[in-house]
Amino acid sequence: MNKQTLTFLWRYLKSKSLLLLALLVSSLFAVVCQIFIPLVIGIATDQLFDPQAIQWTQLIQTIIWLIILAIMYMLAQYLLERLANNIAYQLMYDLRQEMFQKIHQLPLSYLDSHSHGDLVSRLVNDVDLIGTGFIQSFKNLFTAISLVVGILVMMLLLNIKVALIILIFTPISVLVSSIIANRTYKYFQKQMNLRGDLNAYVEEMTIMQSEVRGFNYQSDTQAQLDQMNQELHKSGVVSQFYGALINPTSRIINALIYAGIGLFGAFEVMNGHLSVGIFTSVLNYAKQFSKPFDDISSIINELQTALAASQRIEHFLSAEISEKEEATNSSITFNGEIVFDNVAFSYQPNKPLIREFNLEVSAGETVAIVGPTGAGKSTLINLLMRFYSVDRGEIFYDHLPSQQLSLSTTRQAFGMVLQDPWIFAGTVHDNIAYGNPKATREEVVAVAKQAQLDPMIQQMDDQYDTWLDEDGANLSNGQKQLICIARIMLTHPEMLILDEATSAIDVKTEAAIQENFDQLMENRTSFIVAHRLATIQSADMILYMADGAVKEQGTHQELLARQGDYAKLYNSQFNI
CATH class of the missing domain: 1.20.1560.10 (ABC transporter type 1, transmembrane domain)
Incomplete structure (x- = not known):
């Protein structure tokens, strides 16, 4: 023994x-x-x-x-x-x-x-x-x-x-x-x-x-x-x-x-x-x-x-933990200025993914990130949310280095809508109010209407008290994504991260949701990871990433004018 x-x-x-x-x-x-x-x-x-x-x-x-x-x-x-x-x-x-x-x-x-x-x-x-x-x-x-x-x-x-x-x-x-x-x-x-x-x-x-x-x-x-x-x-x-x-x-x-x-x-x-x-x-x-x-x-x-x-x-x-709340600044209201300073990161030693990455984002700007699979787009989001620690360099939030901020403070500042929606076993109301448990029924209904979700809920047997199965087994992918979008709207985050947020939604619904996103992103620093370039043309800054680095950076019109990789990707999607 x-x-x-x-x-x-x-x-x-x-x-x-x-x-x-x-x-x-x-x-x-x-x-x-x-x-x-x-x-x-x-x-x-x-x-x-x-x-x-x-x-x-x-x-x-x-x-x-x-x-x-x-x-x-x-x-x-x-x-x-x-x-x-x-x-x-x-x-x-x-x-x-x-x-x-x-x-x-x-x-x-x-x-x-x-x-x-x-x-x-x-x-x-x-x-x-x-x-x-x-x-x-x-x-x-x-x-x-x-x-x-x-x-x-x-x-x-x-x-x-x-x-x-x-x-x-x-x-x-x-x-x-x-x-x-x-x-x-x-x-x-x-x-x-x-x-x-x-x-x-x-x-x-x-x-x-x-x-x-x-x-x-x-x-x-x-x-x-x-x-x-x-x-x-x-x-x-x-x-x-x-x-x-x-x-x-x-x-x-x-x-x-x-x-x-x-x-x-x-x-x-x-x-x-x-x-x-x-x-x-x-x-x-x-x-x-x-x-x-x-x-x-x-x-x-x-x-x-x-x-x-x-x-x-x-x-x-006995596995080593990384989620330690040791920072002193545990309660801060962010303006939304983000700086990546010479950041490097790798999932495996000797296999670098992000190399010497530099980026300055002003408060209220919308940054779209595009590029081929494996370019490092989602990795960049993981670093921004501090799910992983950088190998070298530093990320600054309103001029404060990440190590001076608690993990909970950093993450509470962001609202995330991911490509794979998460629904837990519970009522529709509880799923929407997950990020804000004290929200009233009126507040939940309001964001559901804003997310074009209320008509679907009204058709359910118990409306907002309808029980959802684990992982939303009794919902379509689009319906699950709409609930997650409403969930973020209810938290009123200081910054937004949309990682393929509308990928599981039909084009008609996507257009309606995009209008709500535009309102939600107004005066909020927002990061959008997207494959559908039609949703990011109004972004203040577009990053085209490949091999863990930014190959092209600018507005939609500026990148089209360069006739580079972004322009090729855009032309391929719109058959130009």
Whole structure:
């Protein structure tokens, strides 16, 4: 077992020390009751086999004590399960809260380089395995060890010879189990990683079904899934093979110990060294003693699975964060002056994308960014929003360098409408008011009308209270984009970013929306990433980007007059 992983788990469990202490006390109390039950049974047996005469009063008292012990044992077990479940759910709650918060703090480069399905698997499946697997395994392991120690003490008190037999042969069972357990951990860890990859693949293929079918790729994706399933199956078989070895091995050894104790005890009774009652207690103790070792297979398997899941979560939570709010200027009203000063950026080392980029944007100007795919247009927006940090150079906002501004302050200044609209499961009203939760119904309706969205909403069953499915599954792409546009209109941002904002909307609706955008952009610094050049002709400045640099810069008329790359792109779109 990995000591570092156990230390990681203790960080979350130490705040639950009182609950853990109560769990341990309940476990010990249950073990004490369980240990005394065979002793009381032995006493009752001797009272029944009393050669003089049965003392009914004493026998009835013994039976009453037996009933009391059984009831207390059941109550202790009930409390033990309640405490274990309480700790497990608190642990799962804490882990999920921190992991979800971590997602908001991780750099986008981390999220872009890890499959979303695997991250979801860690947040949901792995946390469940820790909560149910680790806590239950810990409880069962502590109970088993306490029971073994208690039984050994009782057997030493009853008959030291029998206790010595157990002490001599039991380490063999423990040694075999520990050797096999050490072999299983790496296989369980591999199994968890493969399960995360499988979750990611299934999620990806489910989302991309239209593309898969459009390219007739069903058989290939099925083959890929089959290969991943086979790898997971192979890993599972190997890990379960080693895990399954523990149970029969320990059972055989414990059965031999039990048989040996039975034979030895019988000879002791025949020779008059043991009473029938004590012999009965000894046999019950021997049977109880073997049970923890019989259960050790499932305990170790669950524990290894939980520890493997813990390691995956630990790796996620230990990832370096970039979203740190260390700036002092946390509340500023921007005029909208933006300066890129000698900015360089790359997603991967030694593969520069933005090179020595310089740009000055005056307050209230509209800047359009065009160019071929991979030119760096969206990257420029990501840097402006500080989703990524520049490698060299600096970005100034109203003469203030980015490092002097908090991330939240910078981002709150911008309203973004992206190419891929985001709709969450909720009402139409809630989706529009996402950026301004305190907005009234009247304000929501006003921006919906401005975005040409109100007629569509009025046709819905519950109008603004209509429930939208996750990712807007019950809407068209154009309808989703209109909701996102209305959402930004409601926030009244100081600056705008429109990244292919009208790409999913028909030409007629686009023209109407463009009028609203023109009003919204008035006196606001705005950045527009566009492929349809008809929407940007009135921009104050147009940047034609290629290979991470600005190749041409000017107004629409100025760039047409140069007869460069922008003019060629414009002519190709309008068949000139």
